[in-house]
Amino acid sequence: SNTVRVAVLPGDGIGTEVTEATLAVLEPLAKRHGIGIATETLPAGAFHYQATGDGFPEASFRAAAAADAILLGAMGWPGIRQADGTEIAPQLDLRFRLGLYAGVRPVRAIPGVPVALADPRARGIDLVLIRESTEGLFHSRGKGLVTEELAEETLRITRTVTEKLSRFAFRLAQRRSAQRGRPGKVTLVDKANVFRAFAFMRSVFDGVAAEFPGVGSGHHYVDAMALDLVRKPWEFDVLPTENMFGDILSDLGAGLVGGMGFSPSADIGDEHAVFQPAHGTAPDIAGQGIANPTATLLSAAMMLDWLASRGAGQGFADAATELEGAVDRAFAAGLRTADIGGRDGTVATAKAVLARIGG
């Protein structure tokens, strides 16, 4: 049958609110497209750590790993920290343990949602950052050396992961090119002018680029990219990069198109994938029902699309397209969440999107 099993990890703070609102949209959407989505909610996060001493129970990890896809809310809480001062971040454990090397972070201007830049071309922003998510500087997470006088972390780039990341980027560019009817281009973001590890990454990337003669390929230094994401983000298409660089640039990108509330993400590996809004748990507004669920709705659309690509069936692809379209139509028609100065709360936003499904 075409029923998929989705592990849901709502997490902390507004994570639970946006997840619930998204599931309320997914249910009727699935019915309409004749697709089955069986969800299982799993405990994890900072409050679970506080209550039990374990932020990510092994049972939750196993159930998530056994599911067809994983939908995550947001995790972490100020003041709830591990012994070494770092955050409770099961999302990082998932990336590492499941090998989710491709952190896909679309940066797209949604019709009706205010963009940050004054230039009118900013309404046409439509790029995808691909943050490598299993190595780079994060290779060092939990392993840093600290003495009285200094501290060190190790950034690691491997050939294997860089090849996978690069192939993922070129395939995505091919797909986007077909959908949009324009040539695709992949631009590696590195710092090859200063670091050997990035010269290495660039040479591996160039090797993969040669396998995709139909897709444009180039390189950009990370500092110049930060500048150009402010000056002419509409010129870019697919941007693979190192983990830490991707963390920084994807937040920059989110800022261009309405903020974290509008920024979905997918962490994709060869066998598994996690879908989650790019935002955090937002302690300042948690529990008030005003969190913007758009990023989670768009992450769910990415999940449906990915499930379709894994053979779940055309119904999943159609549902993905319809969900993303419904989000666009709702905002184009005047939906305004609190984070952009409006009055539409979490439930109202989900309802407005739902109202544009099957219209």
Added chain:
Amino acid sequence: SNTVRVAVLPGDGIGTEVTEATLAVLEPLAKRHGIGIATETLPAGAFHYQATGDGFPEASFRAAAAADAILLGAMGWPGIRQADGTEIAPQLDLRFRLGLYAGVRPVRAIPGVPVALADPRARGIDLVLIRESTEGLFHSRGKGLVTEELAEETLRITRTVTEKLSRFAFRLAQRRSAQRGRPGKVTLVDKANVFRAFAFMRSVFDGVAAEFPGVGSGHHYVDAMALDLVRKPWEFDVLPTENMFGDILSDLGAGLVGGMGFSPSADIGDEHAVFQPAHGTAPDIAGQGIANPTATLLSAAMMLDWLASRGAGQGFADAATELEGAVDRAFAAGLRTADIGGRDGTVATAKAVLARIGG
């Protein structure tokens, strides 16, 4: 006497053009304020490497180190690379060899120069990034490990340098607070939620913060800072950070206020300092006389100010203030360089600024 010796390293491409234009302004400015500036021009850069096999002759380094201050144009050229593929970058050698830990990069909206953000508050952007410039990820420059299968670089944070950097930041915030008549605030930009080295950096910073009870102090994760520099840059004051983070964020910042042509910088240590525009050698426009010299003029103003703080005399401080003011007045009055869509070339821009000196 109050004559200072300035080593000038014009470098490559537009580096030579903006440096020459700046010296042409400095001369009459010095005369007017009764201060002496003796300059010595030194060879270094990519073309020097191409011609001689040495991008930074030891004689140039020694003369620069012996001068009271160093004014640098820009260095590097596409296609001229060292054996390991990295760039000819004497500016990095200077930072490391002279211990220039404080990379001061002001991000200030100049009256009349278009800002990138739509929000009208962007006209009030006035912050300073302080990029630590002798360690962090750049500790690894030229030392990365590369095998067939992987490459590694080491990020290093030391207590000594973090203390110096933090003290520098708090002192600068005190000074800015006095000048601007508003409370100062120093915000460390780190990634302490994931890396021990940044938790270490934060704890050292907090120790120094306690020495400055009159100055506000806080922390921000680097990803959140990239977002907030797009959403509300007008809220920040002094932002010390790790070397690689500072490289990225300062280019982002430059993009907010007109681009690299308007972004000065100073690399300051306990005994030495280098002043240079944040931009590169711009091969695409080199030799055409259209490069914007503003960043270099503002860097020269920072140099005069720093020389004053080192005891060169009040004339230097006055000259610094007048030069910065003249830049502001020239653009407020309609000066428009090519990089912002205008027609004023390098010499015309320098002349327009000069015309507002002593007016």
